[in-house]
Amino acid sequence: xxxxxxxxxxxxxxxxxxxxxxxxxxxxxxxxxxxxxxxxxxxxxxxxxxxxxxxxxxxxxxxxxxxxxxxxxxxxxxxxxxxxxxxxxxxxxxxxxxxxxxxxxxxxxxxxxxxxxxxxxxxxxxxxxxxxxxxxxxxxxxxxxxxxxxxxxxxxxxxxxxxxxxxxxxxxxxxxxxxxxxxxxxxxxxxxxxxxxxxxxxxxxxxxxxxxxxxxxxxxxxxxxxxxxxxxxxxxxxxxxxxxxxxxxxxxxxxxxxxxxxxxxxxxxxxxxxxxxxxxxxxxxxxxxxxxxxxxxxxxxxxxxxxxxxxxxxxxxxxxxxxxxxxxxxxxxxxxxxxxxxxxxxxxxxxxxxxxxxxxxxxxxxxxxxxxxxxxxxxxxxxxxxxxxxxxxxxxxxxxxxxxxxxxxxxxxxxxxxxxxxxxxxxxxxxxxxxxxxxxxxxxxxxxxxxxxxxxxxxxxxxxxxxxxxxxxxxxxxxxxxxxxxxxxx
Numbered sequence: 001x002x003x004x005x006x007x008x009x010x011x012x013x014x015x016x017x018x019x020x021x022x023x024x025x026x027x028x029x030x031x032x033x034x035x036x037x038x039x040x041x042x043x044x045x046x047x048x049x050x051x052x053x054x055x056x057x058x059x060x061x062x063x064x065x066x067x068x069x070x071x072x073x074x075x076x077x078x079x080x081x082x083x084x085x086x087x088x089x090x091x092x093x094x095x096x097x098x099x100x101x102x103x104x105x106x107x108x109x110x111x112x113x114x115x116x117x118x119x120x121x122x123x124x125x126x127x128x129x130x131x132x133x134x135x136x137x138x139x140x141x142x143x144x145x146x147x148x149x150x151x152x153x154x155x156x157x158x159x160x161x162x163x164x165x166x167x168x169x170x171x172x173x174x175x176x177x178x179x180x181x182x183x184x185x186x187x188x189x190x191x192x193x194x195x196x197x198x199x200x201x202x203x204x205x206x207x208x209x210x211x212x213x214x215x216x217x218x219x220x221x222x223x224x225x226x227x228x229x230x231x232x233x234x235x236x237x238x239x240x241x242x243x244x245x246x247x248x249x250x251x252x253x254x255x256x257x258x259x260x261x262x263x264x265x266x267x268x269x270x271x272x273x274x275x276x277x278x279x280x281x282x283x284x285x286x287x288x289x290x291x292x293x294x295x296x297x298x299x300x301x302x303x304x305x306x307x308x309x310x311x312x313x314x315x316x317x318x319x320x321x322x323x324x325x326x327x328x329x330x331x332x333x334x335x336x337x338x339x340x341x342x343x344x345x346x347x348x349x350x351x352x353x354x355x356x357x358x359x360x361x362x363x364x365x366x367x368x369x370x371x372x373x374x375x376x377x378x379x380x381x382x383x384x385x386x387x388x389x390x391x392x393x394x395x396x397x398x399x400x401x402x403x404x405x406x407x408x409x410x411x412x413x414x415x416x417x418x419x420x421x422x423x424x425x426x427x428x429x430x431x432x433x434x435x436x437x438x439x440x441x442x443x444x445x446x447x448x449x450x451x452x453x454x455x456x457x458x459x460x461x462x463x464x465x466x467x468x469x470x471x472x473x474x475x476x477x478x479x480x481x482x483x484x485x486x487x488x489x490x
Contacts, residue, residue: 004029007042008050025051026064026077035061041106043067043074054081055093055119058101068105068129069423069442070453070490071154075105080112085121087144087167092116094135097125097148107131108139117158120146124171133157138186142193143167149174154487156180162203165191165213172196177485178203184225187213187236195220199485202226206254209236217241219248221485222258229254232281233262243286246271251278259283303332310450311465313484314472321481323349324468334465341371341394343403343467344384348374350471351410353381360385362392369394383410401434401458403467407446407474408437416440423490424456434458446473447490 004017011024023029026046029039039062046052056077058064066075080092092112096119097103108117108130115136118127122144128151132139138161142148146169155162155178162178165171166188175197178184184200185207187193192214199221200206206222207230209215216239222229229251232238240259241247251258251274258274261267261281270286279285303319303326306312311334318324324346326332338346347353359380365372375392378384383406386392416439421427423442430438438456441447448469449455462470473489475481 001036001038002034003038003040004033005040005042006046008044008046009042011042013051025053026056027051027053030056030058030062033059033062035059037062039064041066041075044076046075046077047079052077052079054079055083055096057096058098058103058125060098060100062098063102063104064106065102066105066107067423069420070105071129071152071487072105072107072131073453074107076107076109078109078111080110080115083119085119085143087121088141091119091141093119093141095119096121097123097127099123099125101125103127103130105129107133108135109133110135110137112136116141120148120169122146122167124148126151128152130154131156132162135159138162138164140164141166142169142171142191143189144169147171151175153177154179155184156487158182161186164188165193166211167191169193173198175485177201177487178206183208184222187211187215189213191215194218200225200229201485206230207238208233209238210234211236214238217247217249218245221250221252222254223250223252224254226255228256228260229258231257231260231262232267235265236263237265238267240267240269241271241286242268243270248272250274254278303330305331306334306465309334309465310486310488311448311469313486314448314469315465317481317484318350318468318472321475323471324464332464334468335463337397337461338464338467339395340384340392340398341369341375343398343406344374344378344394345371346467346471347378347381347383347406347410350475351381351383353377353383353410355380356382360390360392362386362390364391365394378410381410382412383407397461398467399458400456400460400462400466401431401438403462403470404441404447404458405434405437407470408440411474411478413437413440413444413477416443423454425452425454426456426458430456430458442490444473444477445489446470446477448473448486448488449490450488453488453490 005022007022011022013028015021120142124147131154135158143166148171161183169191184203189211206225212235249272258278266282420439
């Protein structure tokens, strides 16, 4: 498989397209690409200003790849061009995908009026690990007899929708995040995709069905949408679960209804977690599994200071598992630093801490010190060690690097490739003792960085919110918790 390299800063469209002599534009690489060619993009902005000609039409068998590990952060394709759709007339689009074309690891933005990021017209391409944001209409539009695989993408802050399907489009939408947009997913005409394992959160509406659309909807989390979780109108007929094939969807905290059926046909929605009082219209719900009620925390039913905090979901879920708790005033203090003693106490709640070695006698941890039992357990379990002078330094703040190393060592994770550290802009700051562990944690999706996912800040003191995110991700990695689709997971 041939590879053409593109770099909008250092490339030249007269160059060879090699790693040392990259092309400047995707358009030039497409013109030179035969089937089975990989077009590898360097970080940067690909726009009309850098010489791109839109729409970019990616041919069959060609892969355009940026950085899949961070879902295209820093590799931006921004622009718009005219496309006359055989089924939907004139459109403003950024990218057109042919059958067997692949788009991976880029960010796509279309700021043109009614702009679409990717258009899929009666083809079967793959779009994976990309970010679609700030498109003036939708991130992806699939129509005609399209049959795409739309996998592991982020659709955030697009004006009309994350994904729209029309015509007789099918395909699969799997493990995507739809957040803060108009409709998360909009289904029109006779489209009938499989919608599975997505996080559809805080949009105007989660899924809206019109026409005669008939999707299969399984194992999605549809939550906190300001209007409805799922709405069906006209002659649409979704399959939300049957007695033989349970839905497995979670509907929670949507503004008006979790499910609304405005058609005259009964919809089967068996085997989902929802509140029947938040369902409107004709549904066959079967035996409903109620949406879990949050477990009260020591600080009250909810922590009063995390409602808009980036780590809220991690903190809430650990609180429900009785792994973290708040303060008597009802706060969690997510941005407060964490001491090594406090961390030991957290480990004792989160893990079994079976002894794997003899305990170290720390000269600065007295027998009556409040965290002494937890420190001993964490030390014997392989999570925490002391310093060469036989101290533990319990009141010293824990750093981010120390936290990651501790979790990887304690859980005996191995096998990290140092090349994985290339996703971090500040990788030169990673101490030598931590490189293998941080590489391992990165590959297992344990590392969570806020506000910039490519900035690890290994020497900085870790906060209560940050350690909550890391600990929760280790539970996901060991199959003890469900994955959270956070944009800050590396």
